[in-house]
Amino acid sequence: MSSIAEQDLADRRARAIQQLLHTPLLHRDTPSFDTIATSEQWLKEWFLRTCGWILIVDYRRGMARLRKVTGWIDSTHPQRSLRTGKSTFTxxxxxxxxxxxxxxxxxxxxxxxxxxxxxxxxxxxxxxxxxxxxxxxxxxxxxxxxxxxxxxxxxxxxxxxxxxxxxxxxxxxxxxxxxxxxxxxQLLVAPLPPARCSTWQQMAADPHPQPSSGAPLDAHRLRQHLMRRLLDQPLCYLSDLPDDDAAAVSDHTEHITQWLSEAGLALEIRADAWMVVNRRAGTARSLRDGSNVSNCALLVLPQLTAQPSGWISATHLATLVDELLDEYPWWARSLRNDRNRADAVATVLRSFDLIRPQSDGWRIMPAAWRWAARVDPACLPPSSSPIPTQPAQDDLFSVEPTHQ
The missing domain is CATH 1.10.10.10 (Winged helix-like DNA-binding domain superfamily/Winged helix DNA-binding domain)
Incomplete structure (x- = not known):
């Protein structure tokens, strides 16, 4: 196989991985389905090796199912109503x-x-x-x-x-x-199947729990644990890991970087966190998705990172959002008419773990500085007022990004 053909196959497999991560239950009409079918064995081995996840492909029925089991609860991406397009599932x-x-x-x-x-x-x-x-x-x-x-x-x-x-x-x-x-x-995905459990609590139990003695995970399990976190939430703060695991992550950089590269993704290593960046056109989530609420979140970030305490009240965040919309009166009318616009902006920022709830406000996380330094002025129409940006504040990160 020529190098061009090999690169084309690698690109198609990377897009298939991203498609499965974005839509774990997909159908024949999905653009990457043919690649998933023809590269079924390679993809099954890749997900099992890197994450311990099982991929099921049923070409006759036109279905592919990635059985993602993360081992933690994520409340930042609720299911939204397809009837209204906005309200989340209660x-x-x-x-x-x-x-x-x-x-x-x-x-x-x-x-x-x-x-x-x-x-x-x-x-x-x-x-x-x-x-x-x-x-x-x-x-x-x-x-x-x-x-x-x-x-x-x-x-x-x-x-x-x-x-x-x-x-x-x-x-x-x-x-x-x-x-x-x-x-x-195929709807139900749990660490243990119902046939082996008598209660739902047993189904939800982690099949590979952290040892009670506090001993660190073995090397391969730790790499899989990190990959599951990075692919499900493309940001992993070292402070969220057990002390022994946080101290050992640098030993696994080569494996993680290689695995992410096969998925068309790049790893950024910083002093506080590991981040995954999508550098190709694909289906991975991006803060720059072009929506009004995401653009507003990007433009508010410099104001958040300028807070000396690293914390902002919910009221102050709402004020910043209103001031931004007042500064650009002809932009983002749909967001302007949303009474919960500040909550929508906070939801976007929280979904990328750039802020976390604390007391009656929000704690600004270190990764916010990474995004705040890269506001794109093209997302707004011309205005006599300057776009509210701040100089880069990458001094929080003592390690430069690594892109491969």
Whole structure:
């Protein structure tokens, strides 16, 4: 194979890895699906070696499933309603999702109506001893519609026919769905399968827990632990690791850098943290995604890093966001009309671990200085007022970035 062909194959595999990380349950119409199918064995070995994750590819059904198990809870990326596009799933909606999946699994036939799903979810809510589901409650109907829209997007159910009004508005509305049992069975991802557990707590238990004595992880497990963190959250603060692991991470730079390079990603090593940067056009998340809220977050960052205490109150953050929008009155109208705009900006910053909640405000994390030094003026229209930026403050990082 020529060097050009080898590089092309490596690029396609890197895009496939990023696609699977971005969409762990994907379908035949995904651009990288053909590469996933033709490089199935290589990708399976890569994910198993680097992260201990299992990749399942079913070409006949047009499905690929990356079984990501991280071992920690991340509340910064909640599922959003496909019906509204903005509101996030509440605990009630997550419970409804689980009850709906259970109802589909117990149905025993390939087709089911929305009305039958509602009855089954109501019965299961009583059996599970949670707040009973009732189709007389408008919020419960909205929750069920949001869940079914998500399951439709995942191709777990497919709409075949519809009668009456929207179920969220009228409880007599009905929809006929076809169930894909294969995809339904792949929804649940846990360290241990249900067949080996008697309670859900056992399913959620880490199969490779940190030794109780405080002994460090062995070399390969530590590398996999770091890779899982970096691929799921592209920022790993050394202070979040156990002391012995934090002291040993420098011994694994070569392996981690090589693995990330195979995924089309680069590693930045700084005194406080390791960061993953996507330097190719791909599907990895980026703070510079072009949205108004992300651009606003970037432009507010220099103001945050200028806080001498490294902390800012929620009220002060809201004031900074309002002042920025006032300075550019013709920009970001959709964000300007959002009463929760400050919360939206804080959510973006928190999702990249640039700020963390503390007391009645936000603690500004060291990685914020990395982004604050690179505000792109092109994201705003011309204005007579200068764009609010600050000089680079990379002195917090005693180690220069390493790009490979």
């Amino acid at each position: 605990i009630r909606k997550y419970v409804t999702f689980c009850l709906t999946a259970a109802a589909l699994g117990e149905h025993g036939r390939s087709r089911i109506s929305l009305q039958d799903i509602a009855v089954a979810v109501s019965d299961l809510s009583v059996r599970a001893k949670v707040s009973p589901f009732t189709d007389l409650d408008h919020k419960d109907r909205q929750a069920l519609v949001d869940v079914l829209m998500l399951l439709s997007a995942l191709r777990v159910v497919t709409e075949l026919d519809r009668t009456g009004r929207d179920y969220s508005v009228d409880p007599t509305g009905n929809v006929l769905y076809e169930i894909d049992e294969r995809r339904l069975g």
